Amino acid sequence: MNFFEAQDQARRLTGRLVGLLLLAVAGLIVVASLVVALALVLLDGQAGGDPLARALDPRLLGGVAVAVILVVALGSLGRHLQLRAGGSAVAEALGGRPLNLETRDDNERRLLNVVEEMAIASGLPVPAVYLLEDPAINAFAAGHAPDDAAIGVTRGAIETLGRDELQGVIAHEFSHVMHGDMRLNLRLVALLHGILAIGLIGHMLLRGAALGGRGRSRRGGGHAAVLGLGAALMVVGYAGTLGGRLIKAAVSRQREFLADASAVQYTRNPDGIGGALKKLAAHSAGSRLGAANAEEFSHLYFGRGVRAMSRLTSTHPPLEQRIRRVLPHWDGSLPSPAPRPADPAGAEPPSTSAPPTGATLAAAVVASVGRLDALDIVRARQRLAEIEPRLIEAAHDPFAARALVYGILMGVDPQSREKQRLALDSQALPEVLVELDRLAEPLARLAPGHRLPLIELALPVLRQLSTTQFAGFHACLERLMAIETRPGALQWALHRLVVQGIEGEWRTRRDRRLVDLGGPLSRLLSALATAGQGDEAEAREACGQAAEALGVAPDFVAEPALAADLDWAMGRLVRLATAERAVLLAAMTRCVEHDGRVEPEEAELLRAVAWTLGCPLPDPGRAGLASRPGERHDGQHR
Known part of the structure; x- marks a missing residue:
């Protein structure tokens, strides 16, 4: 399945998800109608009343249906607005912190290197990287689109997994980015929050009634009615929770198998993702996350992350099945806790045959979209090694990253560059101008083909600019383009890429x-x-x-x-x-x-x-x- 087919499949899955949601809402309406009808029968003292007949009363059914749909819609909309920032909102909700791009911690630096190599090899924007201070082995990718994606990885993963194993996990997460799973997963979070909102309301009513009834007479019908309504909503909420877990399991499990297979395809190293899965199975802390709302995002994780009630509601296939799919000859043994082995040096790329031309080349390019392999990753690593370290470091600094982008986008015509520099002198921050002067020499030696990787590396830190900072940065970019006397298509494309x-x-x-x-x-x-x-x-x-x-x-x-x-x-x-x-x-x-x-x-x-x-x-x-x-x-x- 190529990239374009995967995107279409993700859209079809979204349609199925909406269908499942409508079925779940219809089921909630039926359950809620029955519960309300039964409550009315008991409160009216009509022991011989027929709850089913009452539940089918058109006026009651219509009122309950409107109430359920309203609660689900408002709950889903509210959660969607909370997550509109994309992957960063999910990472922060789980207690993650943005990884310092200039970190000196070896494990954190290794994680950043792996993510950057994977992004540059695949042609995707470098996502924000978050670290969860959790001993479990787990990871996730979240976001509405590649431009707002975030990769989250636990402390247990970066301290336990070797480089190849960590690369396998990151490749698994990049598969979710490429195949459109991230957007589907966030929509699922928002929609299911609406279903679960009914149970949350019931819980609040019961808690309020219990606290409010202390020290007072409980013979009043009002208090009993509130308790009854809260209990009814809790029953409906539990039904919604079960339905939500079944929906998550139905959507998620096959996508995990696909992501595991894609990780093998991307890295050409089944022992990487397979070794990570085996270490996860043997790890004392497993994949279970300690975040309070870990359950809500359970279908995003590399490992299960939470305890499932049964296999029917598990968002992930059993680890044994996943391991055997990537390592068919696995003997069932698991690694014993031991120091992480030294990371192997990058392999040399294999020789390639003569490149194709014409229609064959065009077909090869289309087929390569979203389908990186081990050679792409090696090339990305080598490309980064060819770039002067000062420029790599600049891409990770808030002031230097802006200077780096200015330097890349300034025109090749000397007169244009002189005018552009004068414009920056009057608009850009002094700290940025200092960095622009410091980077002038390595930028002058920058080889063709290295501009795009540097922009990709700079994007995560540029996304952290405040609204005011970005407005100033954007104004400078527009001014550079306006002054350029010979703007080229490449300069325009790189400028658009930065802004987007x-x-x-x-x-x-x-x-x-x-x-x-x-x-x-x-x-x-x-x-x-x-x-x-x-x-x-x-x-x-x-x-x-x-x-x-x-x-x-x-x-x-x-x-x-x-x-x-x-x-x-x-x-x-x-x-x-x-x-x-x-x-x-x-x-x-x-x-x-x-x-x-x-x-x-x-x-x-x-x-x-x-x-x-x-x-x-x-x-x-x-x-x-x-x-x-x-x-x-x-x-x-x-």
Whole structure:
């Protein structure tokens, strides 16, 4: 199943989830009607009354239905608003703390390195990383979209698991990010909170009645009525709790098997995820989390996290089944508690055959979306090792990260850079300007292909800027783009990526077709063709290659693209249906490789645009997109 199929499946699961929720609400209405009818019979003293007949009274049934739906809707809406910040809201609700990006703790540093490598290899934004001070072995990924995702890992996991095992766990969590499970899981949290709200109301009524009745006569009918109503709501609430757990189990278990299998695919190392599962099975603290509301988020965890009433309500398959699926020849033995083994050195990437070209290359690029492998991770590790350490450190500092982005986005034309620097002198913070001067030398030596990874590394700290700080930062970015005398498509794409990476994904309905978006297609593909070709005739031919993949004939726009024009085009193209985005990505690939070579800047541009379309494109080397400057795909030099 490829990335685009997985996204469609996640949307279908959302539809099934809504169907299950409607069934659960209908069941609650029936149970609530019966309980209320029985309470009325007992309170009226009609021992011979028929609770079922009363429950079917249209007026009672209608009143109960309205009340149940109202409580469920308000409870779900309230929880959704509480979680609108995305993964960080979940991590903080579980007691997690953001990991210091400049930490000197070896275990914490190792966790950050693994997450950053996985993100850069997969083409996803680097998520925020949270540490839960819990001895259990567990982890989770949460968020509405990759732009607001957070990865949470327990202290027990980073202290117990080796690097390969930790990488397997993180790969498992990245699978949830890529396959759309995060958004589904947060919707499930909000919807089930509405169902559970009925029981919470009953609990509060019973508690209030018990406290209010102390020291007073309890012969009053009002007090008895409150107790009866509270008890009735508690009964309905327990039914809702059971229904909610069954829904979570139905949605979650198969997704865990898929994430385990994806972790093996990503790392090509079944012993990594398999070893982590075995250590989890042998760990004295298991996976059980101590957070007060751990149950609410139980379907997000790597391990079960909470005690299940039965296998029917367990959100995770048994550990033995999970281990045997990734390690079919496992003999059933578990590791004994022992010091964590030393982390192995990164393996050298295996040799690859000659890269594909034309339609074959486009198909390979589309197939690679959301499907990283071990070679991608090795390449990401090597790419990070090639970048000067000062720049890596700058990406983790709030002031230096802003300077780093300014330096990357400032134009190559000397006159533009001089004007841009003068603009920053009047707008940027003095501390940022000091960092910009300090980074001038390594930025001048920055190799093509290293800009995007640095921006990815800087995004987590930039997301922590206050509203006022981000407003100033955003104003400086807009000023840099406005002053640039020769803005290019890559500069625009990186600028858009920074803003979207901080503000989050612009969520719109994805129901448009390529045939409806001829103007935006013409503008974007013309900009891509012009960025990589020497003259207008070659650029027109590149657009023609894109048209073959599209099945739509876009017009070639010879005029240089302004940032506003490209923003307009992308604002419409993000509404493309999932399958149509795959076709567009193939067309974009045909466009940039028209002349038989893909420069590092073109590969970087393609990845940046694919990111803004919601298509995480792994390191381009595996699909054959990465060629050395001046080298053709056929091995000939320019």
